[in-house]
Amino acid sequence: xQRYKIFILIVLLLLLIPLGLLTxxxxxxxxxxxxxEKTLGFIPEGIKNPPxxxxxxxxxxxxxxxxxxISYYISALIxxxxxxxxxxxxxxxxxANER
Amino acid sequence: MHIPDGYLSPSTYIPSYVISAPLFIYGFKxxxxxxxEKTLPFISTLTALSFLIMMINIxxxxxxxxxxxxTAVLSILFNPWIAFISISLVLxxxxxxxxxxxxxxxxxxxxxxxxxxxxxxxxxxxxxKNINKALALxxxxxxxxxxxxxxxxxxLGIQPIIAHTPDGKPLFFPFDLSxxxxxxxxxxxxxxxxxxxxxxxxxxxxxxxxxxxxxxxxAKV
Numbered sequence: 001x002q003r004y005k006i007f008i009l010i011v012l013l014l015l016l017i018p019l020g021l022l023t024x025x026x027x028x029x030x031x032x033x034x035x036x037e038k039t040l041g042f043i044p045e046g047i048k049n050p051p052x053x054x055x056x057x058x059x060x061x062x063x064x065x066x067x068x069x070i071s072y073y074i075s076a077l078i079x080x081x082x083x084x085x086x087x088x089x090x091x092x093x094x095x096a097n098e099r
Numbered sequence: 100m101h102i103p104d105g106y107l108s109p110s111t112y113i114p115s116y117v118i119s120a121p122l123f124i125y126g127f128k129x130x131x132x133x134x135x136e137k138t139l140p141f142i143s144t145l146t147a148l149s150f151l152i153m154m155i156n157i158x159x160x161x162x163x164x165x166x167x168x169x170t171a172v173l174s175i176l177f178n179p180w181i182a183f184i185s186i187s188l189v190l191x192x193x194x195x196x197x198x199x200x201x202x203x204x205x206x207x208x209x210x211x212x213x214x215x216x217x218x219x220x221x222x223x224x225x226x227x228k229n230i231n232k233a234l235a236l237x238x239x240x241x242x243x244x245x246x247x248x249x250x251x252x253x254x255l256g257i258q259p260i261i262a263h264t265p266d267g268k269p270l271f272f273p274f275d276l277s278x279x280x281x282x283x284x285x286x287x288x289x290x291x292x293x294x295x296x297x298x299x300x301x302x303x304x305x306x307x308x309x310x311x312x313x314x315x316x317x318a319k320v
Binding site: 006009013017019020022023028036040044047056057058060076080082084093 | 102104106130134135140141143144146147150152156157158164165188189192194195196197201255262268270273279286305
C-alpha cells in the first residue's frame with residue numbers, strides 16, 4: 001500500500017465528509033415539491049409524478065432511524081466500496097490484462 | 100446540480116441516451132484499454148474521490164448549495180474519456196443507490212458533468228499549461244464547472260418551451276433560460292467554479308508530488 005500514497009486523499013476526504021451535512025440548503029433546482037407549489041401555484045405534472053424506475057436503497061444518503069453523520073459515513077463507504085469493486089472487476093476483464 | 104427524474108420531457112431524455120450511447124461505448128473501450136496494475140489504483144481512487152467530494156455540500160449566498168465534481172482532475176491526469184466514464188459511474192451509483200440525480204436524466208447529467216466538463220478542462224489545461232501551470236490547473240477546473248452548468252441550464256431552460264399543456268402550463272421543469280442561465284452559470288462562475296478550480300489544483304499537485312508520474316504515464320493519450 002505504501003506505493004499508493006494517493007489513498008491518503010480518500011482518508012482526508014472521509015474525515016471531512018460530515019462537513020457536507022452542515023448545510024440544509026438544496027442545490028439550485030433540487031427543490032421540494034412545496035417549492036413549486038409556493039412559487040408557481042401548482043406542481044408541474046411531470047415533477048409531481050416522476051417516472052419511478054427503481055427505488056433507491058438509501059435515498060438522500062440517509063438511513064431511517066440512524067444518526068445523520070453515521071448514515072452519511074455508511075453511504076460514503078458503500079459508494080466507494082462499489083466504485084473500487086467495479087474497477088476491480090473491470091480490470092480483471094481488461095484488455096491490458098490479456099497481454 | 101444533478102437533474103432529478105421528472106424534470107425532463109421524454110423528448111429530451113430519449114435523444115440524450117441516443118447521443119450518449121456511442122460515447123459511453125467508445126469511452127468504456129478507452130478505459131478498458133488503459134486499466135492495468137499501475138493505473139487501476141489511481142483511476143479508481145480518483146473516482147472514489149469524486150464521489151466523496153460531491154458529498155461535501157457548500158452553501159452559497161442566495162439559499163442554495165453545491166460542490167466540486169472532480170472531472171477535470173481525471174481529465175488532466177489521464178484523459179477526457181477516462182474522466183467521462185469514471186464520472187458517469189459515480190453518477191450512476193448516485194442515481195441508483197442514493198436517488199441523487201434521476202435515472203431518466205442520467206445521460207444528460209453525465210454528458211454535462213462528465214463529457215463536457217472533461218473535454219473543457221482538458222483543452223483549457225492544454226492551452227494554458229505552458230504559460231503558468233498553477234493557473235492552468237485552476238482555470239481548467241473552473242471552466243469545467245462553468246461549462247457543465249451551462250449545459251444543465253440549457254437543457255432545463257428549454258423544458259417549458261418544448262413541453263407544456265395546451266394552455267401553456269409547463270409539464271416538466273418550469274423555469275426558462277432567462278432564469279436557469281443566470282442562476283446556474285452565474286453561481287458556477289462565481290462560486291462553484293472556484294471550488295472546482297481549487298480542488299483541481301490541489302489534487303493534481305498532490306498526486307504529482309506524492310506519486311512517481313511514471314506510474315500514471317501509461318494511460319496518457
